[in-house]
Amino acid sequence: MKFGETAERYNILGSTYKRLGLLSKDTAKENAYLEASDAYKKADNLSPAKDKYYPITNWIAIDHAISLKKTGKKGKPKETIADQNDESPVDKSGDWTKLLESALAARPVRSQGKKNFWDFVAEADIRFCQLLLHYSQEEFDKMSRLYQKIWHFAGHQGNRLGTLEHLDILIDLYGFVGENKIIKMIEKCKVLLEGGSVDTNLTSGQEGITN
Structure with missing residues (x-):
């Protein structure tokens, strides 16, 4: 994709590979997710600050998961997708956290009554991705409430x-x-x-997913 490169096109490409990953198995699944990660990184590079949350949350989730697969260690990925040629172990969790915080800070500030669907989605997706890296019960509760707000706000199926x-x-x-x-x-x-009801307390056995 060299002609007419845009963030939107790379986001679509990333989504396509991500769905292919869902339908694939074994090596084909991993390769599809790797292609999705690469496309989302390119979308991130082309996105204005306020829109970076979408590609960032997608490629960080993929890189985090594949890094755990490569090492078999929670929270200490020796090699991330972005640094496959690095010889030394690389722990990217700190960098990922900073990127997510920057994406959250870059979102437009609106009063509660003026927030639109995508404002809610951005904050919830960023907080969800943060939870994938570092779990806390308080943040899980906040994220759950945000997603429930989205659910009520979303007007169409x-x-x-x-x-x-x-x-x-x-x-x-x-x-x-x-x-x-x-x-x-x-x-x-x-x-x-x-619309179901669950015990949202995940503290037991959950802390330290990446610590």
Whole structure:
């Protein structure tokens, strides 16, 4: 994709590979997710600051999961997708956290009554990605409330299906790398969005997903 490169086109390409990953198996699945990560990184480079949250949250989630798969160690990835040629171990969690904080700070500040659907989505997606890196019960509760606000705010079924598909892909991605504790968190969030009732206390056995 050399002609007419735009953030939107790379985001679409990333989403396409991400869905391919959901449908694929074994090496083909990993390769599809790697292609998605690469496309989202390119979208990030071309996006204005206020729109970076979407590609950033996607490629960080993918890189985080694949890094855990490569090392078998929670929170100490020896090699990330962005640094596959590095000879020394690289722990990217600090860099990822800074990127997410910057993406959150770059979002337009609006009063509660003037927030639109995408304002809620941006904050919730960023906080969700932060939870993938470092879990806390307080942040999980905040993120759950944000997603529930989105659910009530979203006026059409397409927006709701998009949110559920995003969670399904994350379940598949972290299932592929065997991160059952992270899957449990995602599944509970999905149940809440679908109107179910769950015990949101995930503290037992959940802290230290990446610590």
